[in-house]
Amino acid sequence: MKGRGVGRRVRPPRELVTGVHTAYDRGLRALHGRRALPRLIYHYCDATALLGILQNRQIWATHTDYLNDEDELASLFKNVANHLGARHSKGSEFLVEQFRQTSEVGATFRRTLIGLGVYVACFSEDGDVLSQWRAYAADGMGFAIGFDPSKLRVLSDHEANLKRMIYGGSAEEQIVTGYFSDFASALAPFASRLHTYGWPETTFESWVQLRISEFLHEVAFECKHPAFHEEREWRIMALRGEVRYRASANRLVPYRVLDMTSAQDEKLMPIEEIVIGPRAPAMESTRVLTYLADSLGYGHSGITFRRSSAPYRK
Numbered sequence: 001m002k003g004r005g006v007g008r009r010v011r012p013p014r015e016l017v018t019g020v021h022t023a024y025d026r027g028l029r030a031l032h033g034r035r036a037l038p039r040l041i042y043h044y045c046d047a048t049a050l051l052g053i054l055q056n057r058q059i060w061a062t063h064t065d066y067l068n069d070e071d072e073l074a075s076l077f078k079n080v081a082n083h084l085g086a087r088h089s090k091g092s093e094f095l096v097e098q099f100r101q102t103s104e105v106g107a108t109f110r111r112t113l114i115g116l117g118v119y120v121a122c123f124s125e126d127g128d129v130l131s132q133w134r135a136y137a138a139d140g141m142g143f144a145i146g147f148d149p150s151k152l153r154v155l156s157d158h159e160a161n162l163k164r165m166i167y168g169g170s171a172e173e174q175i176v177t178g179y180f181s182d183f184a185s186a187l188a189p190f191a192s193r194l195h196t197y198g199w200p201e202t203t204f205e206s207w208v209q210l211r212i213s214e215f216l217h218e219v220a221f222e223c224k225h226p227a228f229h230e231e232r233e234w235r236i237m238a239l240r241g242e243v244r245y246r247a248s249a250n251r252l253v254p255y256r257v258l259d260m261t262s263a264q265d266e267k268l269m270p271i272e273e274i275v276i277g278p279r280a281p282a283m284e285s286t287r288v289l290t291y292l293a294d295s296l297g298y299g300h301s302g303i304t305f306r307r308s309s310a311p312y313r314k
Contacts, residue, residue, distance in 0.1 A: 009198030012190070016197075019186025020211055027179035027215050031222065034171070035164050040146040040272055041123035041234045044136035050143045050274075053260070054296060057269050060246070060255040061119040061160075061238035076176075076216060076223040077106035079168055083176045092184045094194055098205060099180065102212045106220070118221070119238040119256040123147070126232050127275045130310045140279035140312045147260065151270035154236065156263040161237045163222045167229035172219075179215055268297055273304040278312040 043059060053059055080103035084096055124132055124144075133140040154160045166172045187194065197204040221237065238256040245252050262270040276285045286305045293303045 009204065010196055011199060012197040012204060016186060016190050020183060020208075023179060023182035023186055024211065024215050026182050027175065028218060030175055030178055031219060034166070035162065037149050037162070038125040038234070039148070040127065041125060041149050041162075042127040042144040042146050042275065043121070043123050044132045044142065044144045046138035046142040050145065051292075053145065054269075054292065057259065057261050057267075059121045059236075059258045059260050061121040061236065061258050063254045064118045064120060066248075066251070066253045067120075067122075074106070074220070075168065075225050076172065076220040077103040079172060079223075080176060080216070083173045084180060092180075092187075094191075095180065095184050095187060095208070098208045099212055102209045102216065106213065106216060119241075119243075119254075120235040121238070121258055122231075123234045123236070124232050125234060127273070128308050128310060129230060129232070130278075130312055131230050133277050133279075133308065133310060133312065137277050140277045140308075140310070142277045142280065143285075144275040144277075144308075145271055146273040146275065148270040148272055149234075151262050151264065152236075153261050153263040153266070154259050158239070159241070160239055160258060163235045163237060165228075165231070165233040165235065166219075166223045168223070168226040172223055175219055176216075183212075271298070271303050273306065276305060276307045278308040278310040280307075282307040 043053070045053065080099055084099055126132075127144045127146050130140075132144070133142070137143060149155065149162055155162055166175070190197075194204060199207070222235075224233070236258060238258055241256040241258075243254050243256060245254055247253070260269045262268050274289060276282050276289075286307075289303075289305050290300055294300050
């Protein structure tokens, strides 16, 4: 049986549909505008991972379900209502309700809605953050590898995307409310007739929620809880490639391999510097890394080595 009244509805005007798609495009441009590349992005790791990365010229992109943020991909959806709370104007109640319903579903069933195949490798634009040393680099005994993102082959070949994380707050609010305002402007000229629109196979409300869902899912990939703001994180998201598995902490973890070689030289990675952790032996590490880098083709001075300035002991 068809939904009540759906068959009697008329298709929305082309101008309305075009305006909604334009709102989506403008929202994505605002999101992409935040991604001016930093000079370097740093991958924190222990000595075992460092050696594997240098020798294999690869980094593993891990499935997001296995990262350390339990709100992964859901943080944005939980904030949408607050972002819109004081911003919507009279006459936009219909759209506010569609945003509310979409964000509630997204927060609850995010894995089903977003998909099961999101694989990311994590970096920071700061190569010397104490919390990063403690969490990801053997409690300060590890290293931070500084890559030049503008030279990565995996990005120039469009095998992956580089995303800058948003930690709630005003940046996230501006993206959501900007999209909402553009969407509301597209609907405004037709406000008195919205209840008459639809298609034989779906309601206008369902179509609006699908459009909202598409945009919020794109933004959700770049949002984390504010508690992680110190990480200043960038992520490389693997778009394709074979899914492999590794054992970690008694779990089987799916991942994809990222080719980290330079777009100019497939035998080298665009590594500018390696920061030695605050608890690692600086002189010994520098000496060994210099010989290792030379043996791999970087030369004695191709990579800069420096010690962390964090005064961390244990």
